[in-house]
Amino acid sequence: MNALKLVGKSLPRIDGPDKTTGKARYTVDVDLPGMLVCGIKRSPHPHARILHIDTSKAQKLPGVKAVITGIDTKGIKHGFVETPRYPPDQSILAVDVVRHVGEEVAAVAAINHEILAQALKMIEIEYEILPAVFDVEDAMSSDCQVHIHPNHPRVKENYCNIAGKTQTQWGDIDAGFKEADLIHSDRFESHLRTHGYMEPQTAVADYNGDGTLHMWISSMGHFGKRRKLAKTLGMKDASIRIHKAYVGGAFGGKIDLFSHEYCVAALSIKTGRPVKYVASREEIFIAYRHGQPLISEIKTGVKKDGTIVAQQLRMINNAGAYKGSGVVVIFLAWGFTMIPYRVENFKYEGYSIFTNNPTRAPLRGHGAPQVRFAIESHMDIIAEKLQLDPIEFRLKNARVPHEELPNKDNVHNCGLIDCIKEAAFKTDYTNRRNLRPKTDKPGDSSPIKHGIGLGVSAYFGGSLIYPNGSSAIVKMTDDGSVDLLTGAIELGQGSETVLCQIVGEELQLEMDDIRIISSDTATTPPDIGAWISGMTYVTGNAVREAAAGVRKKIMQVAAEQLNEKTENLKLANKSVWVAEHPEKRITYRDIFQASISRHKGDTIISDGHWRTMRDEPFHPSLASTKGRWTENYAFSVQVAEIAVDTETGEIKLLKATTVHDCGFPVNPQLVQGQIDGQVSLALGHAFMEDVMMKKGYTLNPSWLDYRMPLIHNVADSKGVEVITESYRPGHSFRTKEVGEGLVSAILAGIANAIYDATGLRLYSTPFSPEKVLKGLKRLKKNRGLL
């Protein structure tokens, strides 16, 4: 990748200046003349039948412009997943039953917040309180008396509240276990945590006289959002225009269609005025979506030499009141289990279970953190039992380049083995581990114990989720600079910068010769959205193709003007010249004019498209995992170095080393930023973040009591690249992913490091001080020291 101009360079992000000066506009900053404010009336009960809603008093209050309830909607349901097997199950506003605290029942548009508050209080609702269930295993049990929804018709087990099931197997699981020299089972649990995006959930709608509904939404992908809005509003997609605004963080929590997005639209249509909704931070903590808590039960059979011969897993997800993305996370949990290590005989069952909690959502990693914590802890436990070096044990089973996966995908240039070796080497892991058995060294009076732990993870980059592909347009301007039109959305990951770098590489332009217009559903082409880590790979390739199309036209016109073959031409500095005779040259500016003159007014515009999995009709089956899934598997190994205060139970993550196979970095500084951010998220998950709920109510709905890492908790974070792909201008490229997959292995590494430091094995997150202290006490007791 030697002679690259922009790709591979840590160029400063193009939205940096506007974000540091306060100019960058977010949805929450959009104000329009005559704008009304919207508020939502929420259920105070985790499960109740709505007997009667009376909005008449609220409607009559001066200053209230409209009130809507479920019967005012078109009654069209929506869902994170909308397939024949998993049809949409959510109403915009509850009609008959509310199934979680905070569920939306009515919405009001008023001229100011004071009147809005009064109006919301004036809405009278009569509820019949129903019994509720919150614990996932209680909800699942065949004895459960609370049936939140009917069981999924295709799942025949004698369980309750089944939202969905994923199952798959290969090989012969019984034979596999018979072959094993050691069979070991573990159970792990992950707890409820949340995204903590800084910009609240917010949307603005402005319905115009020409029938266009203008919207601004803090979202993760406008095209998917628009499709769902169009459906539920009964409007044509093109009638809804979602405008560009920067997004103040999302981390998976802004994908679903939210009630408030529909409500501002419907209220704007009803009143003819702009309507804005901004959720309070408290509402976000109580009523919006958090991450997926998972129970992982793993049984693994291994041979003495460390070969994994059989693995059986059962994962249980606490989905909340509606299916949400729970039916996806149980599919993904299978994926995140089977990617890194080869297992000949395998059986997986995943259940997503309804409970009377708010519906859960993807949270950066979407199951991978929970799963890898479980598997990598399990791996270390087995390694110790077999007295194998944990590194060798992993290397023995790790996927190799070009290996075919059981779902018929290929791992292509898989860098896992190199990542493992590099991680061990860079951190001197093998020498620095505390070998078992762990005893207190005599004279060692310090309560602080240090430990080192390693985790392996894998993620994927790009899959088939609506709209399934991305397009881009590059168009030239008079002076030879270009505009890039892309539906890509900038959430902070640096997509705008990366995409411009790709354009610049194809056309040998400087960054300030490229202007990006992005994430506007009317003016920019459809885009896959900023989830499932597809941005750089899918949109990036579409953008590259569009730029390549412009390059082709530039060369063609230049060839005509210079009377030369295109092969003999070179391109740089907004000019094209004959290689052998550099004095024979033409500028982009003149090429632009010549194209108009000689090519029937062609102003040099080109489009590009990319769809991952081009030969596959659709996403693999969520229920059976059958079908090819993705072209890009990314691998990572992360090492955690920690200090445990054995008197207070507090743990500090001192250093995180992330060795990743992201393909190649388009912008190394942005990649490092993703690593740092995910390490931070992981340590929050590990030590301090916990959405505390009791009987469906949220006890800590504020940032005072839901503790996200502060600057005090920063860990030294080192990123090491294992480059497995390359970029060549004029060719499509494979990048993998780096935005989500790097939460998991470090979380697993922390769990293993705690064991290394103290001998304490924790089977559930968070690794809270209290849990650590209790565990240490138990250990001391078992060793006869108490």
Add this chain to the structure above:
Amino acid sequence: MKQAIELIINGETHDLIVTPNVTLQEAIREQIGLKGTKAGCEMGTCGACTVLLGDKPILSCITLAVECQGKEITTIEGLSEGPTLSNMQKAFVRAGAVQCGFCTPGVILSGTALLKKNPQPNVSDIKKALEGNLCRCTGYNSIIEAVLDASDPSAPQQDQEKKL
């Protein structure tokens, strides 16, 4: 009871009519229309709404506008000189310390106030000055780098003796 107040924002005097229940953040964002000051929680728990009152960082979401009558306030918009970014702003862009950008105005103002008081802070000083600003994207590594980068190596070291 409406009151007429005067707020001096970034050196410009603004005459406003407010009721006492209007917070400084609301006055800045909604009445004056400067959107750089962000509302992350409106309860004083995240620092996104940080502005400088005089030279001190405060939380505008839990400060009443009427309490700031006649006072000089600096918002993020007041740091750049026309189109030229301040040293701190440039340092943030250079260090990659901006991702989603929502915390950025508050963090930059806290950092700017720190350097005014202590031109050569160490990492511990930086952490203490920025502990009231939440960031979910960067993990804070690049933020620390940016503030160090913006600090002035030629300024005399602060008297370290009595530092807590």
Add this chain to the structure above:
Amino acid sequence: MICWLEKISGGLLNSKTMKLSQFDHKTPTSKKEVVDLLITSGQDSAILAGGTDLIPNMKNGILMPKTLVSLKHLSAQKEHITKNGSLKLDAVSTLSQIAESPLIKEKAPSLAQAAFHVGGQQIRNRATLGGNLCQESRCLYLNQSHDFQFVEACYKRAGDCCYPFPDGGRICRAVFMSDMAPVLITLGARLVVLTSHGERQVDIADFYTGDGLKPMNLDPNELITSVLIPLESQKMQCRFIKATPRGGLEFAMVSIAVALTLDKRDKKCSKALIAVGSINTKPLRALEAEKKLTGSLLKPSNVLEVSKKAANEIKPLPHHGYSRGYLSQLVEVYIKRSLIDIIKAVDNKNGNQIVGKGVKP
């Protein structure tokens, strides 16, 4: 069939989406005028100092005063030593001023430490000493807006129930979480209070009631004007540790304040005060532990005994997700670490400078 009818609740407007309800704002120019206005404004008035506790509580609808009497025109008299040697602090001093004051760092370093660890810089720049001492007590169930959760008002909200202790009787167990309070208790501070009848002084040891509903012995129309720290307290070895999950910004899990009068040569302790904050409805003194220390030599072996004794006698209220057992453990560990640090400092002749890494900042 349990029915629930949501109707308009009479009278008070709850806040919504974090917007404040309407109120009057008065800006007196003297302390006396403050008190006069509190009296004339009646029951529904409140003092507005820095507002860092009051405004969030108003946004949550916990407090809904109709009149705010602002202290903005009262400028803080600089901290100084009075004629009789007391360290006098103005109640409207900000916590930043206290944390950074060279005089306070010298004469009452544990107080400067405590101020330094409240909230973040932005809070410290507005929060006042008086406001910190008079903050509302806290509880997870209380500190929310209650728009659709915990809608039935609890005792603290003039209602009829308690969520965390439903069978606990008509008692509010909201925890008092000021960090400055336990420190001032160990320093034997006196509060100067301005009333309609003139000034009164009260020992801070008698200032806190332990009643979650009314945590302070202070009438609604009284104003704390200053805090006096006696001369002999300024000579004590004092320490403050705030145990927090993250090291900053938040309220304490527990906070520990220790003040000892020690003979520097043989470390014989002639007086000991140990107070724990964020532990119950008021700060608690570890009286038995103090007795054990008084008259004995301070050394590592009796440090362990003393801290265990303190942990046994201090009864924590579980709060904010922390269990009794865990809070007791923290009390024991941090008292131990404070005392060990004092030993190290005195041995190294560093006096009141914090020595050990084990001391949590």
